[in-house]
Amino acid sequence: MKIRRLVLDVLKPHEPTVIEYADKITELEGIDGLTINVMEIDNKTQNVEISIEGSDVPFSRIRDVIESLGGAVHSVDQVSAGDYIVKPTGKEMRLI
Amino acid sequence: MISNFIRGFIDGALSTLGVVIGASSGNASIIIAAGTGGAVANGISNILGAYTASRADRYREMGEIERAMGHRSLRHSVLADKINSETTKRGIIDGIATILGGMMPVTPYIIGINPSTALFVSAGITLSLMFALGLYMGKVSKESLILSGTKLLVLGAVTAGFVYLLQNVVMA
Numbered sequence: 001m002k003i004r005r006l007v008l009d010v011l012k013p014h015e016p017t018v019i020e021y022a023d024k025i026t027e028l029e030g031i032d033g034l035t036i037n038v039m040e041i042d043n044k045t046q047n048v049e050i051s052i053e054g055s056d057v058p059f060s061r062i063r064d065v066i067e068s069l070g071g072a073v074h075s076v077d078q079v080s081a082g083d084y085i086v087k088p089t090g091k092e093m094r095l096i
Numbered sequence: 097m098i099s100n101f102i103r104g105f106i107d108g109a110l111s112t113l114g115v116v117i118g119a120s121s122g123n124a125s126i127i128i129a130a131g132t133g134g135a136v137a138n139g140i141s142n143i144l145g146a147y148t149a150s151r152a153d154r155y156r157e158m159g160e161i162e163r164a165m166g167h168r169s170l171r172h173s174v175l176a177d178k179i180n181s182e183t184t185k186r187g188i189i190d191g192i193a194t195i196l197g198g199m200m201p202v203t204p205y206i207i208g209i210n211p212s213t214a215l216f217v218s219a220g221i222t223l224s225l226m227f228a229l230g231l232y233m234g235k236v237s238k239e240s241l242i243l244s245g246t247k248l249l250v251l252g253a254v255t256a257g258f259v260y261l262l263q264n265v266v267m268a
Contacts, residue, residue: 013161016174044164070173072165 003057004085007078008050009039012071018048024065030056049077053085097189098236102229104142104190108135108197110252113222114259116201120215121263124205127214131205135198139191147187154179200225219256226252 012021018036025034031054040047052062063073080086115134119127158179162170170176204217227249234244 011165013165013170013175015178020174042164044161068173070161070165070170070175072168 005080006052009074010071030054100186100190101193104193105197108194110255112198113201117259128205131202139195142194143187143191146190150186151183223252
């Protein structure tokens with residue numbers, strides 16, 4: 001199965017920055033682009049949402065990169081796989 | 097890193113000036129040996145001291161982040177690598193600056209200036225460097241240059257005066 005789109009909920013320290021996360025993740029093969037949104041900032045940590053798209057998004061290698069940078073994947077909030085990305089129904093769970 | 101350089105340089109310059117003043121009744125070779133030996137020993141000690149202190153501080157911060165991350169270990173993460181590399185650099189810069197600063201008061205004796213005037217040249221060089229460092233610190237921290245330079249100059253002069261009194265009055 002080829003993953004085309006992945007949305008991850010990640011908890012990370014303030015350092016390394018989201019820019020370094022973006023830089024390291026986009027070095028992986030199979031990724032065409034990503035967006036990182038900072039959802040919550042705490043005293044020592046940040047909760048970020050990482051949305052990744054590509055021809056064959058390598059989830060386990062992305063998780064390894066995130067962990068080597070000191071982050072932790074809390075959950076996989078969205079996954080799209082197959083020949084094309086199916087548009088969500090709009091009824092997906094909204095996390096507050 | 098610049099803070100480690102400044103701290104080490106001041107430490108080396110003032111402590112060696114103290115050694116030079118303390119040994120000033122001896123001949124030039126004794127002053128050179130005492131000053132150089134003191135500067136190098138102080139530098140090596142500061143490499144270890146700055147590295148250990150800085151590492152302990154950064155690891156305490158990392159421990160706080162680990163707790164905030166739900167007790168997730170960061171010992172094998174980029175953060176730990178960064179801490180190790182940064183604290184090693186800090187230690188080396190601190191130690192080299194200590195040796196560099198420490199060599200300044202000894203220089204007049206090494207280049208063969210008359211021992212009767214070398215002590216004053218040594219104090220003059222050290223206090224001028226203190227003033228110059230003060231100017232630089234004032235520029236970096238956007239404070240009054242003259243005030244910042246004078247602060248370090250006075251600190252150096254008080255240290256030199258204190259050691260001079262100790263050597264020539266108390267120990268006489």
